[in-house]
Amino acid sequence: MRRLCGDRRGAVSILTAIMTMALIGFSALGIDIGMLTLSQRRLQGIADEAALAAASSSPDRREEAIRRLLAANGLSDVTSTITPGRYRADAAIVPQDRFVPGADAGALRVVLSRPVPLFFGQVLTGRNTAPVSARAVARRIDMAAFSLGTRLVNVSGGLPGALLNGLAGSDLSLSIGDYQALVGAQVDLLPMIQGLGTKIGLTGASFDTILAADVTLPQLLSAMADATGKPDAAGILRRMALRVPGSKVPLTRLIDLGPLTNTARVPSRNLIEVDAYAMLRESLSVANGQRQVALNPGGSIKGLLSTRILVAIGERPASTPWLAVAQDGSTIVRTAQQRFLIDSEVGVPLLANIRLPIFVETAAAQARLNSVSCTGPVQTVTIDALPSPGTLAIAQVDQSRFDDMSRSPITGQTVLLQLLLARVWGYARLDLASDSAWQQVRFDQNDISQRTTRTVTANSAVSGIAASLIQHVTLRLEGFDLSGLTGIVGAALTPVAPILDTLIGDLSELLGLRVGQADVTVNGVRCGAATLVA
Template identity: 25%
Template sequence: MQKQRPKYARPHHAQRGVATIFSIIMIILVLLPCLAITTDTGRIYFEKRSLQKNADLAALETALLYCRGVIDEDALGDLGVDTIDTLKSDRGNFNGNLDDLTATVSNSGYSVTVILDYKINTSLFGRILKPEDDKIELSASATAKACEPTALISIRSSIATVDEGIINSVLGGLLGTTLNLTVGDWQSLLDTNINLLSYFDALASEIGVTAGAYDTLLTTDVSLSEILDVSADVLQADGASNATVSALQSLLSDIPLGIPNIQLGEILAIQTDATETSVDVDLGVMQLIEGSIQLANRESGIVADVGIPLGIIDATVRAKITEPAQTGIGNPNLAEMNPYGSNGIFAQTSQVRTFISLDLPIVGSVLNSLDALLSAPLISEVSNIVNSLLSLDLVGLVGDILCLVSCVEEKDQIDIKILESPRVDIAINAGSGIARVKNADCDIDGTKTLDAEVSTSTVSVALGQFGSDTEDASNNVFSSDELVVEPIPIIDIGTIHVRKTCALLFCSYSYRLGAGWTSDKSLADRDDFAGGGIGLKLDTTILGDGPENLPSFENNPDDTYLPDVKEDIENSYQAFSADDPVASLSSTLTGIELEFYEPTNGNLLGGVLNLVGNVANSLVSSLDAIITTALSPILDPVVNSLLDTLGVNLANAEVGAALTCENDKVRLTN
């Protein structure tokens, strides 16, 4: 019998239809709130962005109008939605309901702050259910500043005349190549300025950096060739002379391959977050070139062989930059808050390590004037001490009267020798001079002043012998290891073997020569430094001067001229005085120390000689005068020519400055 299906049973497909409808309804109920939240969130974010944009525009324009005197300070507080130019309806910058917008304007100096408050509906969907829905208030604030000052400070070494031989040699040596620019080429570069704003924009385009991103540009690696090439293009576009452009192109063609890239931020000390205002200044082309070459030298590790004409032979001069020169640019208002911090404005000369080696007959000939001291009491006293310690005796002191018929006597005899042509090695670590902006004042009547301070760093001078030969000494000077200074041997206390033969009171002397004898003392066998020796060395550190205030730079043509940053600053340079030990080595060399060599037979002669105070002091005094007489006329032109070219010679340094009190740029400060 067939079983019947219950009448109340429904087909499965009918149940599935109900579940689908229910699922769709649930999805709609979930999506509608999500859509409402997303829409309202996006709308509020858009309104906030639009309000902030209008606050920025209002602050920028109001600050600029206030700076230019269009709006006075008393009227700033009365400004509102209808009176702020950029918010006016005819400008069309604000697209919302002006009735719901309020504006508050305040200032601090030339900084203007605009606060905008704007009421909008809490929710668009909420208004469907509740037309009188409450409103929320959005707020945006912006501060802009105009008429900011810009200061530039520069430090240079005064070069009276351009010597293309020295400049080509020094700068070419730093690059490890030969430069062939003429006097006219260098002079044209010295006389030409370049606008940094134009230069930075062109360089940014050349190396693919976003225009205006100056912090990025200053920390981006760039080649020396690109620096010079862009400089030539910018100067040519600005109408510079053909001589200047040609000089740069000539210099560019001489740049060797393999020079490492550099970062301009290490030679241009520009404040962080620099704006167009900060870099819209003029800089000497020669400063840019020298600083770039010096920085490239430091990065490359090249030790420059510098040819400086001395009129004498056997002179080696080498140099290595340890810190390139810098020029400072920035806002003095920021610098005043912390002159030694990241916003400080300072300029410094380069730091250079110099090696000079002289192997000159002229030195020996001057030192031979010590021969006159051999018969002086101080040398006699030294001889007596040596004879006593070594158990020696001068042949002949026994007394000829004992030789009535004949006698032969042999003794080792002291032979004091002045070395004729010693090698003199000199190492100079010349620290930099730093000029720093302390404060700047701009008065309403147009008077402006800028105060700076100048300090010099530590300088070390070493004189002696730094290695077995010149090359070894040079490698030791420029290595990272501490320099070992050995004394220059000046007096060799040696011995010779003397035979005295007497017959009937008539005596003759002969000197050992190999297996035989000779009557010529100069040919005799000699035991060098058997009795020790005397040498000299100098290893001194001279502290630089602490900060010294300079006279204020002022914009008074009858006093010290303080130009705008886009004007020629040549007339602003003023000299400052510093106790510079490098300017003349004659005073520095008077600090030489006397060193005593130990005898080769190992007794304690050196220690005993050090105890003979009068002898040592007299000898040092005599050597001081002679060495300085011999070396200063040679070293001074070498050192001064080299350091002048590198801008290190602090004794001749000059500091220049420029100050623009109010520029036509405006920027947001928050």
């Protein structure tokens, strides 16, 4: 042992073996880790491009877009994963948590991974390759503006004038031609808001600041006139601005600009256009004016001796605008609850007149954005709509609680015919329960450009309201049994049903919503460019 310990032969071989392993280790550290880092950086650049390519493509073509990109870069051994979700650009959230996987809400995350060959590292690890991965998040803001309960009205008789006069609380002195001009005119919404800001001293302010400001009806109508391309409609709106009261209009209850809220400039003209009449009607209904309107067409409706109409418009639900700009389904618009009572008299030869009160109520319809699809120049928008249920009745209505939308004003049977020795009572009621099923409505490029209104009908909807009620009415005779009196009343009501249905249809169109139906309009769409956000 003493001789062995003192023998120095072969020491260089041992040191060489030890240093060789160290040299291999340092080589692996310098070369292999360098190769892994270089490969990861290159893969990160490809991942960024892949995320942008996928975000710029339709959902069914995202994988194909990534495959083409990888093939163009000669990367056949890369695997990819696409995860849709939502990106919240909130400074209070740490960057790695801003992307939330889930339903496709305009953002997606792309993860790429590939094996990288090892040179010296395989001696230490026993593996020929090591995996590297890269991830990127891209976002595209595709926006659509849509409104609920807007319909191009059929201007007839003095009904439109009486309705708008009642909502405004003053005589607007508009002719049938004036209403037709308003119905055919479009208001460019964003320039209107920008011009409104100038009128109230908020030049250069963001849209949300202007919408939240104190705006009066005259100021709003003047801004609408400046933002419509029809000179005749502009002149009518300016004349109306001189006649309406100075009531304040809470525009935030009408318009939700969503992603455009903090914008201070108009991105493009004609991006969001709204019907001038619908905008006027909704503005008057939320202003500090009348929410109950009494109309008296008198005997101007052929087939009816007299007609009186009472209209009540409920408060719009909180945070549910009439028109919204959205990029996902988180924004829901709802209509206000509406009621109207048509009280008519029908003449019967040799008898007293028949009084026929028809009560119609619509609950709140709803709509939300389902998706925006941008494939090249072709744009399509899908809207989910939930039509409104309603209540129809021929009954006695307590007008003292007509404005109370929390309870029904129907109290029971009503007297249809009053004679000296007998009375005929009548009652009919149809409650249209909501089927609670959202229905999808697709708008193509032509629908969007033409501002086409699509009507979604609930399964429980009734066509021919007056005819349906008269068909279901129950008649009861009180007093002397005059021969065939109930039959005479029933026979007298049948011919006036089409007349009353036409009147109900005209009034529904003026109010913007039919019973059991939801009218949806896409007022504009913008397909944004893909942006890398993480």
